[in-house]
Amino acid sequence: MPSSSSASSASPASSASSAVSDSGRPVPSHLWRDRDFRRLWVGQTASQLGEQASLVVLPLFAVLTLNASAGQLGALRAVGQAPILLLSLFVGAWVDRWRTRTVMVLTDAGRALALGAAAVAGLLGGLGLPTLLVVAFTVGALSVFFDVAYHASLVRLVKRDQLVRGNSALEGSRSAAQIGGPALGGALVSALSAPIAAASSAVFFALSFLSIRRIGRREAVPEHSERPPRVWRRIHEGLRFVARDTSLRTVCLASAAFQFSFAAVMTVYLLFLPRDLHLSGTVVGLALAATGPGALLGSLLAAHLPGRFGYGAVLVSAAALGDGVFLFVPALHGSSVVTVPALLTVGFVFGTFSQLVNVTIMAVRQTVTPDGMQGRAAATISFVGGGLTPLGSLLGGFLAEAWGTRTSLLVTAAGMLLSPALMALSPLARLGRTLPAPPENPAPSA
Numbered sequence: 001m002p003s004s005s006s007a008s009s010a011s012p013a014s015s016a017s018s019a020v021s022d023s024g025r026p027v028p029s030h031l032w033r034d035r036d037f038r039r040l041w042v043g044q045t046a047s048q049l050g051e052q053a054s055l056v057v058l059p060l061f062a063v064l065t066l067n068a069s070a071g072q073l074g075a076l077r078a079v080g081q082a083p084i085l086l087l088s089l090f091v092g093a094w095v096d097r098w099r100t101r102t103v104m105v106l107t108d109a110g111r112a113l114a115l116g117a118a119a120v121a122g123l124l125g126g127l128g129l130p131t132l133l134v135v136a137f138t139v140g141a142l143s144v145f146f147d148v149a150y151h152a153s154l155v156r157l158v159k160r161d162q163l164v165r166g167n168s169a170l171e172g173s174r175s176a177a178q179i180g181g182p183a184l185g186g187a188l189v190s191a192l193s194a195p196i197a198a199a200s201s202a203v204f205f206a207l208s209f210l211s212i213r214r215i216g217r218r219e220a221v222p223e224h225s226e227r228p229p230r231v232w233r234r235i236h237e238g239l240r241f242v243a244r245d246t247s248l249r250t251v252c253l254a255s256a257a258f259q260f261s262f263a264a265v266m267t268v269y270l271l272f273l274p275r276d277l278h279l280s281g282t283v284v285g286l287a288l289a290a291t292g293p294g295a296l297l298g299s300l301l302a303a304h305l306p307g308r309f310g311y312g313a314v315l316v317s318a319a320a321l322g323d324g325v326f327l328f329v330p331a332l333h334g335s336s337v338v339t340v341p342a343l344l345t346v347g348f349v350f351g352t353f354s355q356l357v358n359v360t361i362m363a364v365r366q367t368v369t370p371d372g373m374q375g376r377a378a379a380t381i382s383f384v385g386g387g388l389t390p391l392g393s394l395l396g397g398f399l400a401e402a403w404g405t406r407t408s409l410l411v412t413a414a415g416m417l418l419s420p421a422l423m424a425l426s427p428l429a430r431l432g433r434t435l436p437a438p439p440e441n442p443a444p445s446a
Helices: 033-065 070-095 102-122 131-154 160-191 192-211 231-244 246-276 281-291 291-302 305-309 311-331 335-369 371-386 391-401 405-415 417-423
Strands: none
Touching: 033 070, 033 102, 033 160, 033 192, 033 231, 033 246, 070 131, 070 246, 070 371, 070 391, 102 192, 131 335, 131 371, 131 391, 160 192, 160 231, 160 281, 192 291, 231 246, 231 371, 246 281, 246 311, 246 335, 246 371, 246 391, 246 417, 281 291, 281 405, 291 305, 291 391, 305 311, 305 335, 305 391, 311 335, 311 405, 311 417, 335 371, 391 405
């Protein structure tokens, strides 16, 4: 259970029956009867639609309109991912002291403004590669704040025994976004223009802003001392906590291996589809969107399979199947009649098993982490796991120029299998059907 650094011993994560909303009414025990949970769900869905669309819009505009080289595309993706490395640890230390609702609302507003400005610049003829770099970095930085706050928010809203179902529902919304976001972004870039596509992403962030700001429940945030510790001390506490926990340490290493390789894969993939397979932006968007239906299935499976077969077995097998399917992509040749169904199948399989891993990993992290350490634990894992993504994107661009897209895609896809290998060789693979409780005396958090 959380230590005394928590706001109280009866936080929403430990005793939902004692939680009350601002109106004084008890918080419903069933997730979907809880208006604030529904508002978080709606906001998350809209935010993910905006993010997924923008992740397709900016690279496709660079490739199809600006005729960006492989190195330039790698640089664009690296700039958008750099905030994970630069900001995650600081954001985690700050978010543990803030209300997550406030953080998510402000970042939604900021991303809407940044993409709205990009749309205006595009309509005025000023949306070149330098502008894309600025927009990508700004949206990436704000997304770091949103993601850390989002991962900490659920623990403050629901009981710990509802975390798997809550994560499954929220990750299901991510799945819906993965279906609609890339397809919408690719279609708008092809049929209309990049400025219109950027504007559509801004609208989704605005909708998320409107939904999340209506969450009325008081959050149980950790108590703060009159003289709070310096941010470096709080960062050190988060790093030390994750490093000392075997499960979280393994999650960091496996995530780093996956994120590095996947960033390289996606840089090459976004070149391979339009240039080697000669697919339009709309078809590229549909191929990327195929992960969405699979992710929806993965979210549903995550609510049942770990409790039946064990968390460790599910993590290792799902990661191996989901990552391994990309090895088939470099073998694709021929007309779109053959390649498109194959790409849709690869996307569906990858979406299913990667989402199963994501939800299960999130449940493990949230369950073994005290409330006052949630933001820093999430940020530390993001920093270690996602911090290498800019280097992966740059590597993907470099390999595509040096070896060609087909060979580079095979090599980078093979690298993704290091992640399930690390989990299989660790105590994480031996997790059973139930998860351990958080430590009684975690590092100080206030």
